[in-house]
Amino acid sequence: MKNQIDIDAIKINFDESGLWVLNIAIAIIMFGVALGITIDDFKHLFKNPKIVFVGVLSQFILLPAFTFLAILMIEPHPSFALGMMMIAACPGGNVSNFFSKMAGGNAALSVSLTAFATLICIVMTPFNLQFWGSLYEPTNKILKTVSLNPYDLFKLVSLILGIPLILGMIIKHYHSEMAGKIEKVLKPLSMLVFIALIFIAFSQNLDVFVNHIHHVLFLVIFHNIFAFFLGFYTAKAFKLNKQDRKTIAMETGIQNGGLGLLLIFGFFEGLGGMALLAAFWGIWDVFSGMALATYWGSKAKNKLVKIINL
Numbered sequence: 001m002k003n004q005i006d007i008d009a010i011k012i013n014f015d016e017s018g019l020w021v022l023n024i025a026i027a028i029i030m031f032g033v034a035l036g037i038t039i040d041d042f043k044h045l046f047k048n049p050k051i052v053f054v055g056v057l058s059q060f061i062l063l064p065a066f067t068f069l070a071i072l073m074i075e076p077h078p079s080f081a082l083g084m085m086m087i088a089a090c091p092g093g094n095v096s097n098f099f100s101k102m103a104g105g106n107a108a109l110s111v112s113l114t115a116f117a118t119l120i121c122i123v124m125t126p127f128n129l130q131f132w133g134s135l136y137e138p139t140n141k142i143l144k145t146v147s148l149n150p151y152d153l154f155k156l157v158s159l160i161l162g163i164p165l166i167l168g169m170i171i172k173h174y175h176s177e178m179a180g181k182i183e184k185v186l187k188p189l190s191m192l193v194f195i196a197l198i199f200i201a202f203s204q205n206l207d208v209f210v211n212h213i214h215h216v217l218f219l220v221i222f223h224n225i226f227a228f229f230l231g232f233y234t235a236k237a238f239k240l241n242k243q244d245r246k247t248i249a250m251e252t253g254i255q256n257g258g259l260g261l262l263l264i265f266g267f268f269e270g271l272g273g274m275a276l277l278a279a280f281w282g283i284w285d286v287f288s289g290m291a292l293a294t295y296w297g298s299k300a301k302n303k304l305v306k307i308i309n310l
Contacts, residue, residue: 026258027164029094029190033114034168035183041112050238055113058234058252060120063227064088064128070226071136076219078138079273083216084223085139086260086274087281089128091121091161096254099289103296105246113251115169118161125263126153146268156266160259205279216277220284228253228292246296254289257282 045052067088071081092114100110130150133139172179231252235245260278268274 022258022262023160025190025193026256026262027160028186028193030118030161031164031168032183032186032190033094033097033111034165035172035179035186036111037115037165037169038172039169041108041115044108045112045116051109051113051240051244052116054235054238054240055117055248055251056120058231058248059092059117060124060128062230062234063252064132066226066230067223068132068135070223071139074219077215077273078142079271080216080219080277081136082133082139082142082268082271083260083264083274083277084219085129085132086264087223087255087257087278088227089125089132090256090260090263091117091125092251093254093256093258093285095286095289096250099254099293100247100250102290102293103246103250104243104299105250105296106243107247109244110247110250113247115165117251118165122154122157122162125157125259126150129153142268142271146271149267153263153267156263157259160262199283208276209280212276213280215273216280220277220280221288224253224281224285224288227255228288250289250293253292254285255281257285 064085067084071084075081076084094114097107097110097114101107127150130143133143168179171182228249232245232249234252235248240248257278261275261282264270264274264278
């Protein structure tokens with residue numbers, strides 16, 4: 001019982017102003033992504049509904065379901081379990097677009113899937129968290145104590161992701177040249193700001209991570225690697241090509257930890273175990289995504305060199 005109290009009493013040093021900055025950074029990143037999206041991207045997706053189906057199945061159905069099964073087997077601390085459910089319920093992180101391109105995946109598909117996932121996560125994120133969280137008694141108890149309001153959750157996700165997405169697409173549609181100029185500056189800049197925010201938060205909480213990281217180290221690494229495998233082999237099972245498999249793997253493995261952290265502070269008062277897990281996920285999946293993208297990218301480059309030399 002003492003261990004449970006200690007874990008839930010962990011305080012991540014992230015004040016209200018820090019949350020606002022993170023909030024704005026996520027919205028700006030989404031806006032930057034949206035500046036490169038057109039209605040034709042969605043039309044292209046729906047001309048190949050199999051890809052849409054596989055992307056949604058992997059990210060919003062299989063990942064939360066298998067996360068739930070993993071929790072039943074591992075039986076982690078309840079707030080860690082709910083943190084895993086929160087991460088699995090979030091849409092893909094926007095940095096997945098950069099990693100897909102770097103890995104030699106289908107960058108256009110990645111951007112389109114991110115946009116589509118962002119739209120449906122407005123409904124699916126609250127649903128998955130509530131549904132799977134209520135099925136597991138220890139996490140259900142936490143959900144009851146915080147009185148999670150799905151409408152408030154829906155409203156916050158809409159404001160942070162939905163509105164910037166729609167606004168960016170409108171500018172792209174009516175002012176394409178201006179959108180291109182803004183995107184060139186905004187997209188890399190906002191990504192750097194977001195990564196800097198994560199590392200600043202990490203440095204401010206160095207003592208928290210040093211003292212408690214061992215609690216979530218295995219859970220985050222296992223969960224993340226599993227998500228990459230799930231995305232890749234789900235796409236392979238549906239006979240998608242190698243480029244699309246890499247993209248689905250990135251979309252499933254790179255979850256929006258920043259959004260998860262925001263929701264944890266907004267609705268769970270920064271519950272220690274949840275916040276620790278989401279904060280470490282935000283750092284770890286940037287590292288793991290970079291490593292996997294570099295590996296896949298170098299393999300694709302070597303293959304291309306061999307073909308040229310033949």
